[in-house]
Amino acid sequence: MALLEIDGASKRFGATTAVDDVSLNVERGAFYALLGPSGCGKTTLLRMIAGFETPDSGRIFIDGIDVTGLPAYARPVNMMFQSYALFPHMDVAGNIAFGLRQERLDRRRIAARVDEMLALVQMSGYARRRPHELSGGQRQRVALARALAKMPKLLLLDAPLAALDRKLRAETRLELTGIQERVGITFLVVTHDQEEALSVASCVAVMDRGRVVQTGAPAEIYERPASRLVADFVGEVNLFEGELTAGFNGLALVVAGFREPVPLPCGTRLPEGAAAALAVRPEKVVLSHAPPAGFAIAATVSSIGYLGGGSIVHLATEQGMALKAYLPGAAASSFGRGAPVWATWPPDEAVVLTQ
Amino acid sequence: MTGMGWTGRLLLIGVPFLWLALFFLLPLLIVVKISLAQSTIGIPPYTPLLVDHDGGRELHATLANFALITNDDLYLRAYLGSLGNAAMATALCLLIGYPVAYAIARSQGVRRHLLLFLVMLPFWTSFLIRVYAWIAILEPNGLLNQCLIALGLTAAPLPLLNNEFSVELGLVYSYLPFMILPLYGSLSVLDPSLIEAAADLGARPLQGFLGVTLPLTLPGIAAGSLLVLIPALGEFVIPDLLGGPDTLMIGKVLWDEFFNNRDWPVAAAVAVVLVAALAVPLLAAQRFLERGHAA
Amino acid sequence: MLGFGFLYAPIVLLVFYSFNASRLVTVWAGFSTRWYGALLHDGAFGTAALTSLEVAAMAAALSLVLGTCAGFGMARFARFPGRLVFGFALLAPLVVPEVILGLSLLLLFVACQSWFGWPSRGMLTITVAHATFGACFVSVLVRAQLAGFDRALEEAALDLGARPWTVLTRITLPGISPALVSGWLLAFTLSLDDLVIASFVTGPSATTLPMAVFSSVRLGVSPEINALATLFLCVVFLLVALAGWLMARDERRRLFGRQV
Numbered sequence: 001m002a003l004l005e006i007d008g009a010s011k012r013f014g015a016t017t018a019v020d021d022v023s024l025n026v027e028r029g030a031f032y033a034l035l036g037p038s039g040c041g042k043t044t045l046l047r048m049i050a051g052f053e054t055p056d057s058g059r060i061f062i063d064g065i066d067v068t069g070l071p072a073y074a075r076p077v078n079m080m081f082q083s084y085a086l087f088p089h090m091d092v093a094g095n096i097a098f099g100l101r102q103e104r105l106d107r108r109r110i111a112a113r114v115d116e117m118l119a120l121v122q123m124s125g126y127a128r129r130r131p132h133e134l135s136g137g138q139r140q141r142v143a144l145a146r147a148l149a150k151m152p153k154l155l156l157l158d159a160p161l162a163a164l165d166r167k168l169r170a171e172t173r174l175e176l177t178g179i180q181e182r183v184g185i186t187f188l189v190v191t192h193d194q195e196e197a198l199s200v201a202s203c204v205a206v207m208d209r210g211r212v213v214q215t216g217a218p219a220e221i222y223e224r225p226a227s228r229l230v231a232d233f234v235g236e237v238n239l240f241e242g243e244l245t246a247g248f249n250g251l252a253l254v255v256a257g258f259r260e261p262v263p264l265p266c267g268t269r270l271p272e273g274a275a276a277a278l279a280v281r282p283e284k285v286v287l288s289h290a291p292p293a294g295f296a297i298a299a300t301v302s303s304i305g306y307l308g309g310g311s312i313v314h315l316a317t318e319q320g321m322a323l324k325a326y327l328p329g330a331a332a333s334s335f336g337r338g339a340p341v342w343a344t345w346p347p348d349e350a351v352v353l354t355q
Numbered sequence: 356m357t358g359m360g361w362t363g364r365l366l367l368i369g370v371p372f373l374w375l376a377l378f379f380l381l382p383l384l385i386v387v388k389i390s391l392a393q394s395t396i397g398i399p400p401y402t403p404l405l406v407d408h409d410g411g412r413e414l415h416a417t418l419a420n421f422a423l424i425t426n427d428d429l430y431l432r433a434y435l436g437s438l439g440n441a442a443m444a445t446a447l448c449l450l451i452g453y454p455v456a457y458a459i460a461r462s463q464g465v466r467r468h469l470l471l472f473l474v475m476l477p478f479w480t481s482f483l484i485r486v487y488a489w490i491a492i493l494e495p496n497g498l499l500n501q502c503l504i505a506l507g508l509t510a511a512p513l514p515l516l517n518n519e520f521s522v523e524l525g526l527v528y529s530y531l532p533f534m535i536l537p538l539y540g541s542l543s544v545l546d547p548s549l550i551e552a553a554a555d556l557g558a559r560p561l562q563g564f565l566g567v568t569l570p571l572t573l574p575g576i577a578a579g580s581l582l583v584l585i586p587a588l589g590e591f592v593i594p595d596l597l598g599g600p601d602t603l604m605i606g607k608v609l610w611d612e613f614f615n616n617r618d619w620p621v622a623a624a625v626a627v628v629l630v631a632a633l634a635v636p637l638l639a640a641q642r643f644l645e646r647g648h649a650a
Numbered sequence: 651m652l653g654f655g656f657l658y659a660p661i662v663l664l665v666f667y668s669f670n671a672s673r674l675v676t677v678w679a680g681f682s683t684r685w686y687g688a689l690l691h692d693g694a695f696g697t698a699a700l701t702s703l704e705v706a707a708m709a710a711a712l713s714l715v716l717g718t719c720a721g722f723g724m725a726r727f728a729r730f731p732g733r734l735v736f737g738f739a740l741l742a743p744l745v746v747p748e749v750i751l752g753l754s755l756l757l758l759f760v761a762c763q764s765w766f767g768w769p770s771r772g773m774l775t776i777t778v779a780h781a782t783f784g785a786c787f788v789s790v791l792v793r794a795q796l797a798g799f800d801r802a803l804e805e806a807a808l809d810l811g812a813r814p815w816t817v818l819t820r821i822t823l824p825g826i827s828p829a830l831v832s833g834w835l836l837a838f839t840l841s842l843d844d845l846v847i848a849s850f851v852t853g854p855s856a857t858t859l860p861m862a863v864f865s866s867v868r869l870g871v872s873p874e875i876n877a878l879a880t881l882f883l884c885v886v887f888l889l890v891a892l893a894g895w896l897m898a899r900d901e902r903r904r905l906f907g908r909q910v
Contacts, residue, residue, distance in 0.1 A: 050805075050809055051808070051809075052805055052808075052809075071808070072805070072808040072809050073808050073809070073810075073811045073812055073813055074811075077809075078809055078810065079805075079806070079809045081802045081805070081806055082802075083800060083802050085800065085802035085803050085805065085806035087803060087806075087807075087821060088803075088825070089824045089825070098807065098810050098812070099810030099811050099812075102810060102811035102812050102813075102816065103811060146806075146810070147809075147810075150810065150811065363814075364723075364727065364730075366719075367719050367722055367723050368719070368720075368723035368727065368730060368736070370716065370719055371716045371717070371719045371720035371723065371740075371785060371789070372720075372723075372732065372736050372739075374716055374781075374782065374785065375720075375736070375739040375740065375782070375785075376739070378755065378758070378778060378779070378782040379739050379742070379743055379751075379754075379782060380735075380739055381758060382754030382755050382757060382758040383754050385754065385757045385758050385761055386750075386753060386754045386757055389757055451656070455654075468898055470654075472894050473654055473657070473658075474657075475890075475894075476887070476890060477657055477658075477661075479836075479839050479886055479889075479890045480661070480843075480882075480883055480886050480887075481842075481843045481860070481879070481882055481883070481886070482843055482845075483843065483845055483860050483863055483864060483867070484661075484664070484863075484879040484882060484883065485660065485661065487664075487863075487867050487871075487875065487879065488660035488661060488663065488664040488879075489660055490867070490870075490871050491663065491664065491667065491871050491876075492660060492663065494871070498663065528656065528657070528660070531656075531657065532657075581745065582745060585745040585746070585747070586745055586746075586747055586748075588747060589746070589747020589748065589749050589750060590747070591747075591748065591749050591846055592845060592846065592864075595868075596867065596868070606747055606749045609749050609750075609753065610749060610846075613753065613850075614849075619757070622753060623753065623757065626749070626750050626753050626754070629747065629750060630746075630750060633746070633747075637742055637745065637746070638738075
């Protein structure tokens with residue numbers, strides 16, 4: 001049985017439907033990520049799990065128990081807020097002890113637990129500091145310790161890394177996965193940052209306009225997106241819209257911006273004449289000066305963006321279709337702006353999308 | 356509030372609501388009622404509106420008090436005098452208060468806090484004492500006249516007290532903080548880069564001020580003006596202590612009508628007319644204050 | 651700077667002349683504290699001051715409770731029947747001329763007395779009147795502070811298992827404590843300062859300090875009043891300094907918190 005089961009939950013605010021008939025299962029011990037653009041309803045869903053919003057319809061089960069009608073303080077769930085929401089009038093120890101005090105534990109056990117939590121997030125020695133005396137990264141750790149102190153069955157994290165700067169974010173990401181493995185608590189992260197979701201989560205659910213549009217392992221979401229929307233939102237992508245036609249061996253896609261039809265992956269089963277899109281990740285695109293054997297698109301380089309570890313090359317075909325390719329290392333240096341090039345990719349590395 | 360039940364909400368709003376209804380809204384209605392009654396000698400000194408007859412009840416309302424107010428030009432002159440003095444005081448407060456508020460909004464850190472504190476301090480100190488302090492300064496043999504004579508600017512003491520001048524001075528002096536604080540409020544949230552952008556686009560300082568600063572601080576100007584104008588209209592202490600025999604302000608007329616003539620119905624009628632006249636600026640004031648909360 | 655000179659010169663002069671030895675207020679005749687002595691022996695002012703303090707303390711406490719409830723109601727409930735009227739009744743007493751507030755309340759008390767024979771006019775009626783407009787000031791302060799209060803703190807407390815009542819007493823009220831402190835002080839000084847409303851609603855039994863001062867001032871300037879005013883200013887300045895210090899500390903905490 002899954003630890004968290006959401007069964008057909010919906011929530012409307014006035015005329016807008018924030019969460020639209022969402023069903024979701026989160027397995028015990030998972031590091032689950034809810035990914036979606038801002039306003040997709042992921043935060044509302046999180047707040048429904050925490051108990052700050054009541055769903056208009058549908059049920060929420062935690063560990064098999066229906067918690068739909070339970071107030072926030074009675075749920076075996078704790079949350080790490082995006083703003084951290086540390087109590088400014090209490091010190092670090094007071095913040096961490098707050099939840100334990102509500103359970104009327106005896107003083108010594110609370111103190112021991114606070115010490116344990118401080119050690120877990122490497123903040124021992126900061127017990128008497130006030131939140132305003134801490135850096136952003138330190139506050140984040142205290143917020144995590146406070147939410148973990150009660151040993152919740154499920155920890156909710158609302159954009160846990162959003163308030164940190166880039167460098168700190170990478171470090172904290174590693175720590176977060178480490179801590180999750182150590183305490184063994186199920187984590188549910190909400191984020192609009194696909195990098196954050198893909199790098200920490202064992203399972204990702206992509207949300208859009210109140211609905212869950214795809215769930216799966218991070219690699220699956222990235223390599224096999226189920227719709228144009230997921231392909232576009234998660235990572236960079238070339239999306240070619242066209243119509244299916246019979247090619248030399250199997251189906252091909254007629255794209256307005258290309259001179260010849262584009263071959264599709266083997267085993268594509270779709271009727272001829274149907275509309276579809278082909279998603280090609282920029283790093284799958286191979287560029288060459290001379291025309292390669294087989295399928296290739298003639299284009300010119302319109303600009304090159306240097307990213308440090310590689311470069312993104314923007315191309316345009318004669319018909320005005322734009323596409324981009326990612327070249328690792330210094331590979332892009334042999335192409336100048338305006339140079340004619342040939343672009344191709346292994347047909348099986350592309351994904352046909354009909355949704 | 357999160358997780359608060361209906362009874363909690365009802366108590367939270369109901370208790371203060373009931374209190375205000377009982378001690379602010381109901382009294383206003385009673386004022387209206389008594390303004391329609393006749394003055395008599397007795398306790399209370401007005402006739403009842405509903406008189407019990409053998410055939411039932413009869414309504415004894417009269418508009419005589421309002422007729423008196425409109426016929427006797429003392430009242431009209433008092434209303435207009437109040438309006439003139441209050442409007443003048445508002446304009447002067449704006450003229451003096453704007454530069455002060457601007458200077459505070461432009462200063463930094465501790466200095467800003469200190470200046471703001473200094474503006475608010477008189478607001479906390481006794482109004483009566485601050486008005487009283489001017490008497491010693493403005494008296495015929497007061498400090499100001501002594502200085503003027505010592506400097507040879509005037510031979511005989513100037514009549515500074517108990518006239519329109521002293522009333523106006525007292526009004527401006529007392530209500531200046533009410534103007535400065537809202538002005539500061541809207542000036543301090545003004546993004547300085549807007550003025551820099553105006554300058555960058557070629558606006559001279561005056562053009563920048565008229566085209567950017569002034570329009571964006573209009574809410575503060577309006578709020579400050581209302582906070583000065585409305586209370587100044589009904590002011591009693593200042594015309595009583597600093598004004599002369601020919602100073603006519605409606606607050607003082609109301610007071611005299613009530614305490615000296617003991618004509619409660621006329622005093623109530625004066626109040627009703629004043630509240631009616633204030634209704635428009637009052638509603639405007641509420642809108643501005645509400646908007647301030649929304650922002 | 652000229653503006654500040656204008657605001658403070660009269661007050662400074664008044665304090666200065668309270669130490670004048672001469673009975674003539676405007677003629678300096680050397681330093682003396684005789685008027686403070688004379689003040690001490692004048693029992694009328696003492697009784698009036700005690701009445702004022704008592705009324706102010708009670709009115710401020712009532713204002714605090716009523717105003718905090720009203721401020722919560724306005725800040726937290728976007729819609730309820732009568733919100734517009736309620737909002738108007740909360741803001742109007744801030745600007746409505748005092749003569750009108752005083753007159754209307756007196757007429758209410760008189761009507762009450764003739765219907766129920768209660769209350770007799772005096773300290774009770776002054777306290778009720780002062781609590782009414784004091785509550786309006788408190789509600790404005792509480793509302794403003796609640797608007798800047800992070801609701802996530804309350805949710806965090808609920809999430810950690812605190813009941814709504816615990817959240818209120820342990821998180822929300824401490825969070826808005828600067829508004830509560832300055833609200834009480836404001837209501838206190840407003841009550842202490844009020845002449846017009848108290849003059850209307852009082853009875854023969856109660857005379858407040860401003861009423862005593864006013865009847866004396868009407869007869870002309872006296873050095874005794876200067877001394878009294880100076881004492882009064884000292885008390886108010888102390889209270890305000892306390893409030894200012896509390897608010898500055900809060901502001902500093904917030905600014906500092908944002909920088910780090």
